[in-house]
Amino acid sequence: MDQIFDIIPSDNLLALFIGIFWAILFLQSGLDKVFDWKGNLGWLKGHFEKSILKSVVTPMLGLLTLIELLAGAISAYGVIHLLVTGYKNWIVTGLILSIVSLLMLFFGQRIAKDYTGAQTIAIYFGVALLSAIALQ
16 A cells, blocks of 8 residues: 555545546536437426426526536546646636536525435535545
């Protein structure tokens, strides 16, 4: 285990794992929305059909997709940047965008009265807060 600390200092190892986690989560989620736009849009239109958001589902999905892709890509870049320079600033930026995405998702779930879905997002939000504490 000492050899890994020769490559990655122990104080950066946690930041590396955090960056990888958020990169995987939001690159996969964002790319799923890109490659299955019709499926996601159809599901969301049904999900929000009885809410005040029913008329803005398409732009809402577009904005969420953009923020998720940025969160994932910046987190991935942050991992590379950390390995090259030892600085975690891009991972922090990716985490901030990840938190914004989670808040958008949480808001939508609450508006749609999908309390089980909101509960799942709240768990991710807790992990995001722990990530933020760990990156300080």
